[in-house]
């Protein structure tokens with residue numbers, strides 16, 4: 001991949017390894033992730049994509065016999081150290097999971113809850129935040145008249161867009177997504193893809209996907225993982241048409257996986 005200018009780097013990952021006990025699930029990954037682009041992470045089941053993604057905002061509970069070594073440079077700081085407040089880090093590097101996980105609360109509260117806990121009290125500001133973030137995910141028109149209804153009454157696709165809106169309300173720089181559409185129908189998937197395409201103007205998105213067609217139509221860059229190693233990371237068009245490594249070609253063409 002061509003060098004990325006420093007001001008365009010969202011994350012500079014150096015020799016990142018993750019261990020579950022003695023099992024090394026991620027093996028010394030180096031990766032420079034460009035800002036305001038969508039990067040897709042692909043590879044066969046169990047190759048360490050989710051483990052890698054979770055390490056980026058320190059979701060691994062080290063007390064659980066896990067170890068994460070290496071550096072994750074975000075805004076000139078290595079965030080893979082205990083000195084960094086994980087709570088603040090997760091605001092700046094938010095996460096959306098495979099299965100929509102809205103809080104058991106109203107649509108409005110799903111967005112405002114964390115903001116209120118952060119001390120935002122002004123009702124008008126809170127209302128503005130709810131509206132803006134729901135508009136960003138294209139959900140506002142669908143829910144504006146029922147903001148006090150339970151979020152659990154929404155469809156799966158709407159719930160996932162609400163979860164994305166909830167992350168956006170915290171004003172992150174980077175959004176991590178672990179197979180964000182794999183539990184959704186094709187229409188909801190299409191809406192989320194449209195949303196992500198729109199969001200990348202302002203946010204860096206790093207997304208694990210099993211869906212190669214999705215990676216190829218949506219992402220700017222693609223990283224191929226195998227057995228915990230990053231085999232290659234490059235422009236998506238290059239990975240899908242002319243990868244540097246034969247193994248990537250075999251995976252893309254469905255020879256294994």
Ligand SMILES: Nc1ncnc2c1ncn2[C@@H]1O[C@H](COP(=O)(O)OP(=O)(O)OP(=O)(O)O)[C@@H](O)[C@H]1O
Pocket residue numbers: 020023025043044045046047048049050051052
């Ligand atoms: N909580 C855990 N404890 C122990 N080993 C784990 C744990 N989670 C994952 N692993 C192991 O780490 C390796 C990588 O798993 P991971 O879920 O990161 O892969 P993946 O590429 O995201 O897989 P998939 O595409 O199936 O979701 C696998 O060998 C898996 O068995």
